[in-house]
Amino acid sequence: MQDLSVRFYLASGVVNAVENLSFNVRKGVGFGIVGESGSGKTVTALTIMGLLARPPGRIDSGKILYNGTNLLTTSQEDMRRLRGKSIAMVYQDPMTSLNPVLRVCFQIAEALMVHEKISQHEAEARAVELMSAVGIPDAEKRAKEYPHQFSGGMRQRIMIAMALATKPDLLIADEPTTALDVITQSQILALLEDLQRKHDMTVILVTHDLGIVAQLCDEALVMYAGHGMELNTVKDIFSHSKHPYTRGLLESTTRVDKEISRLSSIPGNIPDMIDPPTGCRFHPRCPLADNRCARQEPPAFLQVSGGYSKCWRSEPT
Amino acid sequence: MTDTSSASRPYPARAATFWRSYSRSRGAVFAFFFLVALISAAVLADYLFPGDVEAPDMSRIMLPPSFSAVLGTDHLGRDQLTMLVFGARTSLIVAFSAGGLLAVVGTIAGLLAGYFGGKVDGLMMRIADVFLTIPILPLILVIVSLTGPSLLNVMFAIGLTSWPVMARVVRSDSLALMKREFIEIERVMGASSRRIVFKHLLPNQLNSVLVYTSLSIPVVILTEASLEFLGLTPLSVSWGFMLNVAMNYWIRGTWWMSFFPGLAIFATALAFYFVSEGLKEALNPKLKRRRESLVAQIAERKK
Amino acid sequence: MEVLLKVEKLSKHFKVRRTLSDMRQNTPKTIKAVDNVSFEVHRGETLGLVGESGCGKTTTTKVILGLMKPDSGRVLFEGDDVHGKLPKPKYSQIHRDIQAVFQDPAGSLDPRMTIGQITREPLEIHRIGTPASREETAKKILDAVGLTVEQYERYPHELSGGQQQRVAIARALALHPKIVILDEPVSALDMSVRTQILNLLKDLQSEFGLTYVSVAHDLGVIRYMCNHVAVMYLGQIVENCATSELYENPIHPYTRALLEAVPVPDPSVRRVARDYLRGSMPSPISLPTGCRFHTRCPHAIDICRIVEPQLLEVTKGHLASCHLADTFAQKAMAS
Numbered sequence: 001m002q003d004l005s006v007r008f009y010l011a012s013g014v015v016n017a018v019e020n021l022s023f024n025v026r027k028g029v030g031f032g033i034v035g036e037s038g039s040g041k042t043v044t045a046l047t048i049m050g051l052l053a054r055p056p057g058r059i060d061s062g063k064i065l066y067n068g069t070n071l072l073t074t075s076q077e078d079m080r081r082l083r084g085k086s087i088a089m090v091y092q093d094p095m096t097s098l099n100p101v102l103r104v105c106f107q108i109a110e111a112l113m114v115h116e117k118i119s120q121h122e123a124e125a126r127a128v129e130l131m132s133a134v135g136i137p138d139a140e141k142r143a144k145e146y147p148h149q150f151s152g153g154m155r156q157r158i159m160i161a162m163a164l165a166t167k168p169d170l171l172i173a174d175e176p177t178t179a180l181d182v183i184t185q186s187q188i189l190a191l192l193e194d195l196q197r198k199h200d201m202t203v204i205l206v207t208h209d210l211g212i213v214a215q216l217c218d219e220a221l222v223m224y225a226g227h228g229m230e231l232n233t234v235k236d237i238f239s240h241s242k243h244p245y246t247r248g249l250l251e252s253t254t255r256v257d258k259e260i261s262r263l264s265s266i267p268g269n270i271p272d273m274i275d276p277p278t279g280c281r282f283h284p285r286c287p288l289a290d291n292r293c294a295r296q297e298p299p300a301f302l303q304v305s306g307g308y309s310k311c312w313r314s315e316p317t
Numbered sequence: 318m319t320d321t322s323s324a325s326r327p328y329p330a331r332a333a334t335f336w337r338s339y340s341r342s343r344g345a346v347f348a349f350f351f352l353v354a355l356i357s358a359a360v361l362a363d364y365l366f367p368g369d370v371e372a373p374d375m376s377r378i379m380l381p382p383s384f385s386a387v388l389g390t391d392h393l394g395r396d397q398l399t400m401l402v403f404g405a406r407t408s409l410i411v412a413f414s415a416g417g418l419l420a421v422v423g424t425i426a427g428l429l430a431g432y433f434g435g436k437v438d439g440l441m442m443r444i445a446d447v448f449l450t451i452p453i454l455p456l457i458l459v460i461v462s463l464t465g466p467s468l469l470n471v472m473f474a475i476g477l478t479s480w481p482v483m484a485r486v487v488r489s490d491s492l493a494l495m496k497r498e499f500i501e502i503e504r505v506m507g508a509s510s511r512r513i514v515f516k517h518l519l520p521n522q523l524n525s526v527l528v529y530t531s532l533s534i535p536v537v538i539l540t541e542a543s544l545e546f547l548g549l550t551p552l553s554v555s556w557g558f559m560l561n562v563a564m565n566y567w568i569r570g571t572w573w574m575s576f577f578p579g580l581a582i583f584a585t586a587l588a589f590y591f592v593s594e595g596l597k598e599a600l601n602p603k604l605k606r607r608r609e610s611l612v613a614q615i616a617e618r619k620k
Numbered sequence: 621m622e623v624l625l626k627v628e629k630l631s632k633h634f635k636v637r638r639t640l641s642d643m644r645q646n647t648p649k650t651i652k653a654v655d656n657v658s659f660e661v662h663r664g665e666t667l668g669l670v671g672e673s674g675c676g677k678t679t680t681t682k683v684i685l686g687l688m689k690p691d692s693g694r695v696l697f698e699g700d701d702v703h704g705k706l707p708k709p710k711y712s713q714i715h716r717d718i719q720a721v722f723q724d725p726a727g728s729l730d731p732r733m734t735i736g737q738i739t740r741e742p743l744e745i746h747r748i749g750t751p752a753s754r755e756e757t758a759k760k761i762l763d764a765v766g767l768t769v770e771q772y773e774r775y776p777h778e779l780s781g782g783q784q785q786r787v788a789i790a791r792a793l794a795l796h797p798k799i800v801i802l803d804e805p806v807s808a809l810d811m812s813v814r815t816q817i818l819n820l821l822k823d824l825q826s827e828f829g830l831t832y833v834s835v836a837h838d839l840g841v842i843r844y845m846c847n848h849v850a851v852m853y854l855g856q857i858v859e860n861c862a863t864s865e866l867y868e869n870p871i872h873p874y875t876r877a878l879l880e881a882v883p884v885p886d887p888s889v890r891r892v893a894r895d896y897l898r899g900s901m902p903s904p905i906s907l908p909t910g911c912r913f914h915t916r917c918p919h920a921i922d923i924c925r926i927v928e929p930q931l932l933e934v935t936k937g938h939l940a941s942c943h944l945a946d947t948f949a950q951k952a953m954a955s
Contacts, residue, residue, distance in 0.1 A: 497727055498722045498723075498724055498727040498728040499727065499728050499729055499730045501685075501687055501722070501728075502720060502722065502728055502788075502791070503741075503745075504686070504687060505685045505686070505687065505715070505718070505719065505720050506715060506719070506741070506742045506745055506795075507711075507712060507715025507716070507745055507746065508741075508745045509745075512745065517730055520730075520732045521730070521731070521732055
């Protein structure tokens with residue numbers, strides 16, 4: 001991704017959803033995009049998939065290079081072929097992403113039939129295989145059932161089965177476990193990890209949960225108010241982050257494994273996206289901010305590991 | 318926005334904000350002025366048009382619209398414009414009173430049903446169902462035969478048969494509101510039923526109550542007009558009755574006798590509809606600060 | 621430390637529509653949302669109620685708050701039965717002493733009222749002071765929760781989620797309650813705001829001498845906020861002990877599974893994502909026999925299927941409801 005800028009043009013103003021975002025994802029890597037609401041992480045994921053609602057959204061600049069092709073200049077027709085075949089997406093809410101009136105095996109089979117020239121019978125057989133691969137017990141019997149007959153965790157597995165049906169190279173998962181309870185979440189995450197390793201699949205995981213990023217991803221991008229604030233390997237981000245926002249998040253996260261008497265919190269609120277702060281978007285809440293931070297937006301300073309940190313404090317001296 | 322406590326904010330300032338939001342809907346503005354004009358005309362009718370309205374003038378029967386009789390004259394030579402203005406009185410009186418009656422009865426019934434739920438709700442709804450099944454025409458015939466035709470009867474009959482629908486609307490809104498967390502907190506804090514119903518349930522439904530009332534008024538007007546049209550009331554100076562008479566004469570090509578009363582009914586009904594649209598805008602605190610809420614929507618979508 | 625709130629053998633059932641075949645087979649269909657739950661809350665402490673959705677923690681709070689009547693058992697506040705026949709002043713006092721903050725920040729505020737009106741509301745309900753003094757108290761409390769005077773005239777939808785929740789907290793504190801029930805107070809908020817609110821709640825607790833019952837599903841939040849925890853599963857309490865005990869020496873297999881499942885934000889502590897539990901949570905309508913957890917428990921033995929375990933004290937101050945509790949306790953001690 002190079003210099004992506006996405007804006008929403010509304011009657012009441014322009015929302016700078018994503019600004020000058022750049023990052024690279026290597027094949028087979030588990031890549032996390034971390035951010036809170038308003039950070040632009042979901043917009044980024046949708047833009048990669050070509051599912052951005054435009055209007056009112058508009059891609060004002062940038063390129064998204066997938067295996068050399070710029071996704072932003074590909075035709076709708078070609079995008080449709082890519083979507084589902086090589087790039088797949090899993091959404092947050094399994095309840096609304098499945099068609100309640102179709103049997104699940106048909107829904108999975110549909111993905112196969114659209115992208116490969118096989119019969120419905122064959123596709124449904126593959127669907128059953130996929131269902132057991134994602135850990136649904138009694139797949140043969142349950143394939144004939146409808147979405148409402150499955151629990152939330154099961155439905156999410158079905159979504160994953162649908163996404164993986166065509167053996168995509170890239171899987172984008174947008175908050176796949178937010179609607180699930182913690183035990184089901186760990187099962188789904190374990191499943192994703194297994195599948196990623198087995199198929200050597202690249203996974204982009206969009207989430208707000210730092211724990212998930214730490215456990216599942218190799219590299220991560222931290223976004224805030226539409227900007228990519230820090231990009232680095234997960235090890236580096238968690239042990240010596242260069243960006244005050246990331247550090248603030250880490251210091252304010254509650255822990256299950258440690259007793260903490262007092263967490264430090266980031267003061268202030270997430271900015272108004274129509275009228276964001278000048279200079280560095282984070283400066284009103286940053287303990288290290290100075291005049292320059294308020295006036296000038298810092299560039300992304302490259303780090304040794306190949307990542308970057310968008311902060312004046314990480315300027316190499 | 319200056320920092321002033323709402324307790325001390327002067328009425329003119331509040332009225333100004335109200336008007337600003339209300340006038341967001343252009344139709345509402347036109348409708349407002351139209352109704353103001355109509356109501357004023359109806360009130361001042363006696364002064365605007367002195368003399369006996371109903372006095373026939375056989376020398377001027379069935380004249381098409383002209384300079385002397387702007388809207389033409391009817392079969393008894395009476396000036397249509399005068400008739401319309403006096404007729405407005407009737408229609409407006411019935412509209413507001415029947416409308417008010419059904420609004421009050423319906424709202425109270427709906428609030429009680431929604432707030433208490435359970436048995437009270439069941440009882441209320443069965444009563445409402447009974448009233449719902451009463452057809453207005455036979456009812457009015459019965460009333461008229463018992464107590465003679467009068468404006469009061471019309472009001473009463475219309476109110477009695479239309480309140481259940483309002484009650485249903487209010488009830489379903491109330492039931493939904495009762496499940497909201499802020500109502501639960503009120504109960505936790507120990508608020509009395511009266512407080513919850515009138516300070517929290519009702520204001521949050523004002524939107525639908527007012528809208529529904531302004532939507533029922535056209536229906537009321539039409540019902541009243543049809544009752545007069547059918548001759549069930551003694552009101553000779555009313556739009557409905559004018560239509561009744563016009564029916565007998567249209568074959569002679571006196572289009573103005575039916576056109577203008579019909580237009581009046583239509584315009585008034587439409588005006589009330591637009592007023593309800595304006596009220597919707599004006600009464601919704603969320604729409605007042607559109608910008609901020611839109612941003613929140615975008616933030617929601619981007620999550 | 622005195623006991624401020626005592627929940628005694630509380631049960632709350634919900635009847636569910638039965639189909640004709642159910643009625644023919646005479647199968648009763650009730651959801652035992654809360655089944656024989658007992659616990660105590662001491663003055664000044666924060667009790668955490670943890671569990672996944674459907675475990676009954678929210679229903680329990682609703683009964684404590686008087687929003688629902690229990691089917692059996694009692695809720696005693698300072699010795700008085702909250703649902704019993706109380707003289708009017710006592711009744712009024714209880715409404716002042718027990719307050720709540722709910723999960724949805726916007727939903728718990730009346731959208732048609734200004735922040736000032738919302739904060740003054742409890743004072744008006746209980747007829748405390750004059751309109752002028754109420755305004756002053758309200759402004760003071762809003763200040764205490766970190767809101768500015770400028771926001772007094774605003775409407776809820778003009779505020780961010782975190783600010784809305786602060787208003788809800790201010791409203792809860794306006795009457796100087798003794799105990800505040802917090803039902804998932806931060807789960808609807810963004811991460812950077814979550815900790816602000818948690819810290820605020822902690823500060824207010826010491827400033828106003830409050831007691832909290834904090835209901836949550838996030839174990840990290842519970843560890844940070846509470847000094848005592850009760851874990852619920854399918855309507856029952858399966859473990860009850862001090863916070864540090866729970867996180868360091870958990871006894872009940874369900875608690876252990878929950879703790880293992882939480883992803884830790886530290887890549888060096890890479891957990892082996894084990895599929896620790898089998899199956900999924902049973903439907904509350906058809907509960908398993910014996911121990912409700914046995915269908916998913918990797919350690920279940922025969923007795924677990926037949927006999928329901930009791931909530932007993934396994935080690936000092938540590939209650940657990942499991943037939944194998946002693947074995948687990950010893951193992952935990954050893955490690």
